[in-house]
Amino acid sequence: MISHRTKGVFAITPTPFKPDGALDLASLRPMTEWYLERKVDGLTILGILGEAQKLLPEESEAVVREIVAAAAGKSVIVGVSAPGFVAMRSLALKSMEFGAAGVMMTPPAAMRTDEQIAGWVRNAVRAIGEDIPFVLQDHPTATGVVMAPRVIRQIVEEIPSCVMLKHEDWPGLEKLTALRRWQQQGEMRPISILCGNGGMFLDFEMQRGADGAMTGYAFPEMLRRVVDLSEHDDGAASDIFDAHLPLLRYEQQAGVGLAVRKYILKQRGAIAHDALRTPGPSLSEEARDEVERLLRRLAARDPDCGSTS
Template sequence: MISAETRGVFAIAPTPFLPDGALDMASLGRMTERYVGCGVDGLTILGIMGEAHKLEPEESLSVVREVIAHAGGLPVVVGISAPGFAAMRRLSAAAMEMGAAGVMMTPPPSMRTDDQIAGWFAQAVAQIGSDVPFVLQDHPTATGVVMSNAVIRRVVAENPSCVMLKHEDWPGLDKISAIRNWQERGEMRALSILCGNGALFLDMEMRRGADGAMTGYAFAEMLRRVVDLAAQDRDAAQDLFDAHLPLLRYEHQPGIGLAVRKHILAQRGFIAHPDLRAPGAALNPAARAEVDYLLARLKARDRGCGL
């Protein structure tokens, strides 16, 4: 199970599809094993990057089952966010029965005030069970839900099963500092903080006190090395991060970012096809050429990148 002591790198995995939109079950197993080979500490599935909102309920269960079967015992966190609690309750229960290490959830866009947000989490926990460890996903640029530092502390205090913050606020470095300062003063209990945002700020997030990364950048090897180096050799971590920054920037484009990631993962052999399930963006020839150019430059600058 994940806990407040969980640290390291959790790769957020996409959901591979065949060109006709069907689930690519063969790629699911291979992709999971490749992530394990990159040295990650765990995997996160069925998030935004996993196109979870495009899956039928039984497809979601198939993804959970296949990934856990190939994860080699590494913890797997399952995204369960949905408009209603019935779907969340069913997926959470099934995932935990299959061996998931916890679930991840975030309120729907209609939640605006601190009381609404805190109330939603209390209701969600009542539905999935207070024995299920969960990750609080704070991703306002994607969800439209703005969580103040105070409401995050409140949710953590009111729900002992909240063991991790997936930090994706932007700008959000001061949020990490505020939480760590509260903890140092004994004003907030322990909480794991793993960061997303495509790793675009991972170098600085580690300096602010993050415990690692939970994101989908196409080179989990870089995430592993930056997280490990951050506490030992800041300049070495920064040099490695800088080598990947042009590709990180390109991959972070709204609209086509997931298509870029899937293109790279297909190039690397993690998945057989780069397709998104409709509706979804696809890279045109010019964009593919730009990504390939950046990959060639990355290979020259970081020989350990996995290319």
């Protein structure tokens, strides 16, 4: 189970599809093994990168079942956010039955005020079960839900099953510092904080007290090295991060970013096809050329993890 002590690198995985849009079940085990070979501490599935909103309930369950079985005991966190609590409860319970380490959820866009946000989380926890450890995802650029630090503190203090924050506010460094300061002063109980946003601010986030990364960047080896080096050599961590920054920036494009990641992951052998389930963008010939140029540049600057193999 995940806990407030969970640290390291959790790779957010895509959901592989065939060119005709069918779920590519056969790719789930080799994809999982590919990530494990890159020494991640765990996987997070059925998030935004996983195109969870495009899956049927039985497809979501199949993805969880196959990946948890292939994860060889590594922690798997399952995104269960949905418009209604009935669907969230069903997937959360199935996920834990299959052996997941916890679930991740975030309030929907309609939640605007502090009380609405905290109230939604309380009700969601009642629905899925107060014994299931969960990750509170704070991703306002994607959801439109703005969680002030005080709201996060309120949720953490009120709900023991909230053991982790997926921090991906932008800008969010001051929020991260505020939460850690409250913990140090005994004004908020300890909580694990793993950071997303494609890894765009990982170097500074680690320096501000993050416990690691939870994102879908196509080179999890970089995330691993930056997180590990940040414990004793910020300079070396920043050097590696800087080598990847042009590709990180390119992956971060709204709309097309997922197609970029899937293209690279296919090139690297993580998935068999780079197809997105419709509706979803595809890369133009010009975009593919730009990605290939960035990959060559990365290989020259960081040969230890800059290849597509």
